[in-house]
Amino acid sequence: MGELKNCPSCGDFFNYTGIRDVCAKCAQDEERQYEEVYKFLRKRENRAANVERIVEVTGVNEDLLYKWVRKGRLQPALFPNLGYPCDNCGKLTNSGKLCQNCTNDLKRDLNQFDAAQNFREAIKQNEKGTYHSDRK
Structure with a gap:
């Protein structure tokens, strides 16, 4: 219905x-x-x-x-x-919602974000190092 x-x-x-x-x-x-x-x-x-x-x-x-x-x-x-306008910049495209330039920009930004996140994780892991004390 x-x-x-x-x-x-x-x-x-x-x-x-x-x-x-x-x-x-x-x-x-x-x-x-x-x-x-x-x-x-x-x-x-x-x-x-x-x-x-x-x-x-x-x-x-x-x-x-x-x-x-x-x-x-x-x-x-x-x-x-x-074609039809890209949802981001308005340039004509033939497939998807974004033109090729906007798609490439988005991929680049996501890769940069991923790299920054991996870097932050690596720093956190290094900061969690094992500490030894001289207790006797």
């Missing part, structure tokens, strides 16, 4: 079942727009179009294009200038 939600596009209530994130009316409208974009991109001369050009020609919302790329409906392998 689904839950009752407001459609983020039009504000109407709809039964959310996890399949669509908009109401049926808006889903039909999105599908119509998708067909228009796909028809535009199928033409050989338009395959290298970027997001701005697609929005200019078709009038489709930029966020909708990003949604289709993120879900795999418009594949960057077929349309090389498509």
Whole structure:
């Protein structure tokens, strides 16, 4: 059983079942727009179009294009200038939530944190040295 939600596009209530994130009316409208974009991109001369050009020609919302790329409906392998914004810096990416630069930065920071933590542990272990007393 689904839950009752407001459609983020039009504000109407709809039964959310996890399949669509908009109401049926808006889903039909999105599908119509998708067909228009796909028809535009199928033409050989338009395959290298970027997001701005697609929005200019078709009038489709930029966020909708990003949604289709993120879900795999418009594949960057077929349309090389498509992508969606990195969640961190906003640069276009084709996979994941972060672009390659942000992913590399995050890995580097995690490795630095790990090294610092290992260093602190080593110092703690050295401070726990065995002490001998000369009790007789």
